[in-house]
Amino acid sequence: MLLLLVGALIFGLSQAAIGLVSTKQSDPTKPDMITQRGVLERFDQTGMKRSVLIASEVRHMRFEDTLLFTEPKLVQTDPGKPVMTVMGVRGKSILKASQVWFYDQVELRRAPFEQQAELIVKSRDVYLDQATGxxxxxxxxxxxxxxxxxxxRGFIADNNAQTLLLKSKVKMTYVPTAHSALTGSARP
Structure with missing residues (x-):
């Protein structure tokens, strides 16, 4: 009889604890998940992988489905376009990672493409819209x-159009190729 009473007491207490936990409202601005080394992959409608984001730590918050990244590295692999890699110190994404911000120092690398050399862009506080590229x-x-x-001062890089717009205070060093230097077609 005593064993049944203790069992009933334990069952009652566990049901009360479950009820308290399930009714407690969690703060949407505080992490509800923290992981070490996270990998987030995006696929298109046909199931082809379009990008992968790897981070040493990922924190998820319910507000706007926000993810916070430590040491994020994003690699975009759209067919017919050069691979673009973005590396940062910290990052944040919202709306299922369709919009990503890279805070502090950021390096973007567009792989060599057709006759173009690798493009390396170094800046800080970079916003990336994966839908528009x-x-x-x-x-x-x-x-x-x-x-x-x-x-x-400032830039807009468009991976779809393969353009880089430098916004203001532009200084540039252009080195003519050997062919254009020999033919005299290069202009200062």
């Missing part, structure tokens, strides 16, 4: 592509 920042930017170098 555009990355942008209003911070100071350093750009290297082969022997060419540019500096500016």
């Amino acid at each position: 555009q990355a942008s920042s209003d911070a100071h930017v350093f750009v290297d592509m082969g022997p060419h170098h540019a500096e500016a």
Whole structure:
């Protein structure tokens, strides 16, 4: 009889604890999940992988389905376009990672493509819209592509159009290729 009474007491207490936990409202601005080394993959409608984001730590918050990343690295692999890699110190994504912000120092690398050399863009506080394939920042930017170098205040990089718009205060060093230097078609 005593064993049944103790069992009933334990069952009653566990049901009360479950009820308290399930009715407690969690704060949507506090993490509800923390992981070490997270991998987030995005696929298109046909099941082809379009991007992978790897981070040393990931925190999820319910507010706007927000993910916070430590040491994020995003690799986009759209068919017919060069691979684009974005590496940062910290990052944040909302709306199922369709919009990603990279805070502090950020490096974007567009792999060599057709006749173009690798493009390296170094800046800070970069916003990336995965739907449009555009990355942008209003911070100071350093750009290297082969022997060419540019500096500016702010940029918009469009991976779909294969363009890089430098917003203001642009300084550039252009090194003519050997062919254009021999034919005299290069202009200062």
